[in-house]
Amino acid sequence: xxxxxxxxxxxxxxxxxxxxxxxxxxxxxxxxxxxxxxxxxxxxxxxxxxxxxxxxxxxxxxxxxxxxxxxxxxxxxxxxxxxxxxxxxxxxxxxxxxxxxxxxxxxxxxxxxxxxxxxxxxxxxxxxxxxxxxxxxxxxxxxxxxxxxxxxxxxxxxxxxxxxxxxxxxxxxxxxxxxxxxxxxxxxxxxxxxxxxxxxxxxxxxxxxxxxxxxxxxxxxxxxxxxxxxxxxxxxxxxxxxxxxxxxxxxxxxxxxxxxxxxxxxxxxxxxxxxxxxxxxxxxxxxxxxxxxxxxxxxxxxxxxxxxxxxxxxxxxxxxxxxxxxxxxxxxxxxxxxxxxxxxxxxxxxxxxxxxxxxxxxxxxxxxxxxxxxxxxxxxxxxxxxxxxxxxxxxxxxxxxxxxxxxxxxxxxxxxxxxxxxxxxxxxxxxxxxxxxxxxxxxxxxxxxxxxxxxxxxxxxxxxxxxxxxxxxxxxxxxxxxxxxxxxxxxxxxxxxxxxxxxxxxxxxxxxxxxxxxxxxxxxxxxxxxxxxxxxxxxxxxxxxxxxxxxxxxxxxxxxxxxxxxxxxxxxxxxxxxxxxxxxxxxxxxxxxxx
Amino acid sequence: xxxxxxxxxxxxxxxxxxxxxxxxxxxxxxxxxxxxxxxxxxxxxxxxxxxxxxxxxxxxxxxxxxxxxxxxxxxxxxxxxxxxxxxxxxxxxxxxxxxxxxxxxxxxxxxxxxxxxxxxxxxxxxxxxxxxxxxxxxxxxxxxxxxxxxxxxxxxxxxx
Ligand SMILES: Cc1cc2nc3c(=O)[nH]c(=O)nc-3n(C[C@H](O)[C@H](O)[C@H](O)COP(=O)(O)O)c2cc1C
Ligand code: SF4
Ligand code: FES
Numbered sequence: 214x215x216x217x218x219x220x221x222x223x224x225x226x227x228x229x230x231x232x233x234x235x236x237x238x239x240x241x242x243x244x245x246x247x248x249x250x251x252x253x254x255x256x257x258x259x260x261x262x263x264x265x266x267x268x269x270x271x272x273x274x275x276x277x278x279x280x281x282x283x284x285x286x287x288x289x290x291x292x293x294x295x296x297x298x299x300x301x302x303x304x305x306x307x308x309x310x311x312x313x314x315x316x317x318x319x320x321x322x323x324x325x326x327x328x329x330x331x332x333x334x335x336x337x338x339x340x341x342x343x344x345x346x347x348x349x350x351x352x353x354x355x356x357x358x359x360x361x362x363x364x365x366x367x368x369x370x371x372x373x374x375x376x377x378x379x380x381x382x383x384x385x386x387x388x389x390x391x392x393x394x395x396x397x398x399x400x401x402x403x404x405x406x407x408x409x410x411x412x413x414x415x416x417x418x419x420x421x422x423x424x425x426x427x428x429x430x431x432x433x434x435x436x437x438x439x440x441x442x443x444x445x446x447x448x449x450x451x452x453x454x455x456x457x458x459x460x461x462x463x464x465x466x467x468x469x470x471x472x473x474x475x476x477x478x479x480x481x482x483x484x485x486x487x488x489x490x491x492x493x494x495x496x497x498x499x500x501x502x503x504x505x506x507x508x509x510x511x512x513x514x515x516x517x518x519x520x521x522x523x524x525x526x527x528x529x530x531x532x533x534x535x536x537x538x539x540x541x542x543x544x545x546x547x548x549x550x551x552x553x554x555x556x557x558x559x560x561x562x563x564x565x566x567x568x569x570x571x572x573x574x575x576x577x578x579x580x581x582x583x584x585x586x587x588x589x590x591x592x593x594x595x596x597x598x599x600x601x602x603x604x605x606x607x608x609x610x611x612x613x614x615x616x617x618x619x620x621x622x623x624x625x626x627x628x629x630x631x632x633x634x635x636x637x638x639x640x641x642x643x644x645x646x647x648x649x650x651x652x653x654x655x656x657x658x659x660x661x662x663x664x665x666x667x668x669x670x671x672x673x674x675x676x677x678x679x680x681x682x683x684x685x686x687x688x689x690x691x692x693x694x695x696x697x698x699x700x701x702x703x704x705x706x707x708x709x710x711x712x713x714x715x716x717x718x719x720x721x722x723x724x725x726x727x728x729x730x731x732x733x734x735x736x737x738x739x740x741x742x743x744x745x746x747x748x749x750x751x752x753x754x755x756x757x758x759x760x761x762x763x764x765x766x767x768x769x770x771x772x773x774x775x776x777x778x779x780x781x782x783x784x785x786x787x788x789x790x791x792x793x794x795x796x797x798x799x800x801x802x803x804x805x806x807x808x
Numbered sequence: 809x810x811x812x813x814x815x816x817x818x819x820x821x822x823x824x825x826x827x828x829x830x831x832x833x834x835x836x837x838x839x840x841x842x843x844x845x846x847x848x849x850x851x852x853x854x855x856x857x858x859x860x861x862x863x864x865x866x867x868x869x870x871x872x873x874x875x876x877x878x879x880x881x882x883x884x885x886x887x888x889x890x891x892x893x894x895x896x897x898x899x900x901x902x903x904x905x906x907x908x909x910x911x912x913x914x915x916x917x918x919x920x921x922x923x924x925x926x927x928x929x930x931x932x933x934x935x936x937x938x939x940x941x942x943x944x945x946x947x948x949x950x951x952x953x954x955x956x957x958x959x960x961x962x963x964x965x966x967x968x
Contacts, residue, residue, distance in 0.1 A: 248934035248949030280936035431892030431931030469839050470876065471933050479828070505830040508839055510874025511930070527833020527860070529873040588894040588935035595936045626893055660935070662894050676896045680930060766901055769908065770891065771875075771928045772915040 217489060217496040218376040221367050229368035236269035236314045238262070239287040241356055243441040243473045245276045245434070245595075249283035250302065257303035258286065261310035269314050275442020275477075277356030279343060280595030282325050287356065293317040294332045299325035343593040343612050348574060350582050351558040352598045355442035361481030363488050366445040372490065374561035378453045379498040386457040387413055390560065392568035394580035399425055399516075399553030400629075400657050400733075402579075402646040411540035412458040412550040420460035421549040422451055423525070424557055426467045426474070427509065427516035430629030431680065432660030435584040436554050438596055440467070440474035443558075444481035448504060450560035452495065455502040458550060463504035465554070466521055470511070479506055513630070513684035517732050518551040520686065531686045532732035553658065555584055575601035579645045583656065589626075589663040592617045599644070606640035609663055616665045624748065626662035626673060628655030630680045631737040633744025634670060653744060669763040670749040671756045675703040677741040679770045685734060692735025695726040699742060707768065709759025716746075716757070817851040819844060824859045834860050834870050838877060847878045883918045883925030885963040887911075888942040892931035895939040903939055903956050904928070910960050924963050 214222075240246070240255045255273065262269050277285060282299035286309060289295035296319045298309055305323055312318045319332055326338035338344055349355075358365035366372070378386045391406030412420060424447060428436040439447060451463040465482075467475055482504055485491040493501045507525045509515045515530035522544040524530040543549025559581060563571045575581050579601035585608055587594050592614030599608060609615065609622065616622060625635040632655040635642075642652055649656050664673065682696035702719050705711045723739030730736045746753055755761050823844035829836040837856045842848055848871055857867045871877050889904045911919050911926055918925040932940045937949025943959050 244933050244947060245936055245949075248932075248937040248940055248947040283937070428933075429930075431890075432894050432935050434933055434935055437933055503830075507829070507831065508836065510835065510839065511876040512874055513930070524835060525831075525833075527835035527837075527870065528866075529870055586935065588938055589897050630893070662897065662935075664897050668897050673893060673897060676891070676893050680892075684930075767905065768901060769904055769915060769928075771930070772917070 215376055215379065215496045215498065218372065221363070221372065221488065225364040225367035228364035232270055232365070233289075234291055236267065236291070237289045238269055238271045238314065239274045239289075239356065240271070241276045241283060241285045241287075242273040243275045244437060244471055245280050246283055246285070247473070249280070251284035253303050254284040254286060254301050254306065257306035258310060261306045262314065265310065265315055267310070267314055272359045274358065275355050275360055276438055276596065278352065278438070278596035278598070279325070279341070279593070281343075281593045285325075285356075287328075288313045289328075290314065290317045294319050294330045295328040296320075296332065296335065297325045297328065297338060298323045342614055343595065343597065346603060346607060346612055347598055348582050348600050349598050350562050350571075350574070351439060351446065351555055351584060352442070352596070353562070354446065355438065355596075358443065360442055360477040361444055361484055363445065363484050363490070366443070370565060371445055371561070372449055372496075374563070374565035375449050375453055375456075375490070376496060378456055378564050379496055379500060383413070383457050383459060386453065386564065389564060389568045390457065393563045393571040394568075394575075394578070395556065395559055395563060395571065396579065396646060397553055398555035398584070398658065399551075400655070402650075402656075405552065405556055408540075408552070409454065409458050409550060411538070412460065412548055415540060415548040416459075417548050418461065419547045420458065420462070421544050421547055422454045422458070422460045422463045422557075423518075423521060423544065423549055423551040424451055424463065424465045424554045425516060425518070425521060425551055426465060426554045427513075427521065428468065428658065429513035429516050429684070430658050430660050432586060432588055432626065432662045433629060433658045434586050435596055435659050437471060437474045439554055439558050440465075440478050444474075444478040445485070446558045446561055447478075447554050448481055448485055448491070450557035451504055452491065452502050453560050453564055454550070454552070454557060456500055460550070461502065463502065464507050464525055464544070465504065466507050466509065466515075466525060468511070468515070469508040475506065475508065482506065512686070513680070514686045514732065514734050517734065520732070521551065522549065529686070531688045532734075534731065555659075576643065576645045578647055583644050583659060585644075585659045585661050587613045587661055587663065589661075590616045590620070590622070590665040590668070591663040601644050601646075603644050604641050605635065605644060605661075608644065609640060609661065613661075613663060616663070618665075620665040620667065622663060623666045623668055624664050624670065626664065626677070627660065628657035628740075629660055630677045630684075631655075631734065631740050632657050633740050634673070634748050636748040639748075653747070655740075667763065669756070669761065669765050670745050670752055671703070671706055671761065672763070672765045672768075674741050674745040675700070675707050675768065678703055678738075679768075681734070681738050681741070683771050685738075689729070689731045689735060691726045691729035692731075692738055695722045695730075695735065696738055698722050699739070703742070706753065706757045707765045709756065709761060711757035716754075814851070816845070816849055817855065820849065820851045820855045824855060832860065834862050834867055835874075838867070838871055842877060846882045847880055849879075884923050885944055886925045886927060886942075887960055887963065888927045888929045888932065888945075890929045890932040890938065890940045892929075892935065892938075894931075894935040898939040899953075900939045902953055903941060903951065906953055906957055907960050910957065911964065919964070923965060924960070 286298040286301040324335040395405040396402040426436045509524040512530040519533035520530040539549045823841045827840035841852045
């Protein structure tokens with residue numbers, strides 16, 4: 214252990230003991246907490262504590278993932294119980310503070326679960342339906358520590374992985390990551406160690422580690438949660454990645470607009486510089502590494518690896534041609550490696566506990582845990598981290614508790630807006646990158662939108678395609694025009710006014726997109742339609758005839774359907790939208806010449 | 809281009825100068841101006857071009873690409889409605905159409921008196937609490953049509 218790290222650990226031990234020596238109130242105030250009203254609860258708790266003149270620590274933490282129970286207030290008293298209070302509104306603050314913080318007696322009516330110590334009448338946190346099957350690795354600190362606080366992070370094992378890595382040869386660290394079987398969590402599940410090997414093999418003095426937190430997938434919120442709950446695990450992982458590959462700079466790439474993840478990441482970076490965990494000669498090892506935050510405007514495609522590099526350079530987030538690949542020519546022309554931030558967030562624990570420890574979790578070829586975001590028609594909405602190998606049904610029905618009103622689940626939307634629909638009959642599929650791919654499903658970045666039997670598959674597919682259409686960067690026409698065309702055809706379907714041949718037309722457009730698009734956005738852009746058709750073909754056909762089983766209401770989508778169109782007037786691309794490419798297509802006779 | 813005492817231009821310049829980014833680019837500068845001024849005034853384009861050694865065309869190219877950039881001062885209040893898939897299955901269209909009707913709008917835009925602007929958001933990032941809206945950037949999850957109507961009415965400054 215390095216001297217520098219020993220000193221950090223000693224400081225952390227003292228701070229941790231101090232924190233635990235008096236009442237400690239944690240309130241989850243990330244984006245999720247804010248949406249549930251946690252800021253008002255936090256204010257009420259602060260007022261109550263000062264009114265009673267209590268000496269208690271009040272900490273804003275990230276989210277535990279138990280979003281359905283937010284606002285969540287976690288109260289711990291020295292020698293007393295530690296209790297999570299669910300749905301804690303401002304009016305509950307007096308009871309919580311007076312009884313529990315002041316007198317050490319839990320408020321049973323509001324208690325969701327107890328931590329570490331058994332409390333009569335209150336279940337243990339680990340026994341809650343949503344927690345039972347979880348295994349926390351990347352989210353181990355979520356809701357437990359103040360995001361970006363080095364002492365609290367170190368007290369829970371933080372930076373031990375970095376300290377260990379810095380005492381190893383870089384090649385040995387890389388080998389450890391390879392052996393762990395870690396695969397990318399950004400969608401493609403590429404082996405992380407292999408990817409790092411490409412960068413390590415390049416001898417340029419300036420090399421970048423890019424951490425992708427664009428997280429444009431609606432329905433996914435796990436990347437933002439990692440940053441707003443525990444940004445230090447990302448930073449530690451990023452430095453280890455830099456050391457293993459001989460890189461000099463790290464960039465955390467985040468979408469502009471969500472303040473909590475951005476502010477907390479910045480604060481964590483500053484704290485690391487102050488403690489010699491970033492910058493020159495990290496922990497006295499001789500290794501130097503810088504990390505900065507880069508923000509991007511609203512753009513889904515900015516999450517694509519080469520578009521991301523363009524955006525870091527301050528340009529339009531339009532994908533580049535490959536080759537050259539990022540490991541040869543990346544951001545600013547320097548060799549670069551891109552990982553999703555969850556991928557990197559696993560690295561500290563992999564190094565600290567060893568590759569074998571990680572490889573023992575999960576399935577044969579999907580190692581470790583999956584972080585799934587449960588939303589939609591689901592009782593226990595939020596975030597779960599589970600070992601690979603559980604079935605989708607376990608995740609949705611046991612952890613998620615199924616539909617809140619007990620209605621049957623019809624399908625899951627998985628894999629983000631380029632993913633597809635997974636019919637309920639397919640839910641016995643195991644969570645496993647390869648199993649899912651074989652069945653034509655995508656885990657993607659982990660968004661699971663649960664839909665009950667009142668949801669129209671056609672309507673939801675239209676929403677996904679409307680999203681993909683507005684997010685096309687416009688660089689290549691199979692995607693730019695193909696998406697618009699698909700949307701028009703789906704609009705007709707939703708209105709029950711399809712033309713004969715529309716199904717075949719969609720297929721042809723989709724085929725052109727797949728083979729003729731530059732990046733994954735266009736190549737995968739037909740996925741939502743093809744997957745919905747294969748699972749719910751009959752419903753589609755009925756809807757296209759105007760005999761759909763479920764009512765579909767009017768739909769208003771975003772006005773700026775084409776990039777650049779928010780400027781006054783028409784853009785050049787607007788003129789070639791719609792039927793331009795396909796207008797010459799013969800309309801089948803039965804259509805009577807079309808609309 | 810260099811007008812002396814133009815307060816707006818001064819604000820733009822200091823936003824560019826004091827931006828919280830280690831690496832300064834056209835995009836980081838534009839985002840900083842919009843955060844500080846609330847929109848991109850004409851002056852932003854040439855000041856950013858000057859500061860980043862880019863052409864006016866390059867700056868316009870970036871500014872026009874990302875739909876969060878705006879070129880007119882924002883309305884007094886902003887309502888955001890999430891139309892992402894989770895919120896959609898949880899009833900976002902109803903919320904959206906109520907808000908449009910209340911504000912007399914047909915799509916994203918502003919009321920003629922400039923009091924309220926309505927924006928569609930592809931995902932407010934709080935799907936576990938869908939359907940979600942934001943009022944002057946404060947997130948509200950699991951919002952009911954009644955609450956939404958009351959909040960919009962309060963912003964519009966009249967009865968619901
Ligand atoms: C249109 C498009 C959008 C993407 N968006 C994201 C994203 O938001 N976050 C992400 O991590 N990866 C995204 N990806 C995947 C990245 O290109 C890249 O593969 C990934 O960040 C690699 O990280 P990993 O190896 O850790 O999985 C996107 C890909 C495409 C084609
Ligand atoms: S496939 Fe679509 S998103 Fe990708 S480069 Fe082409 S137009 Fe842009
Ligand atoms: S889809 Fe509405 S908040 Fe994510």
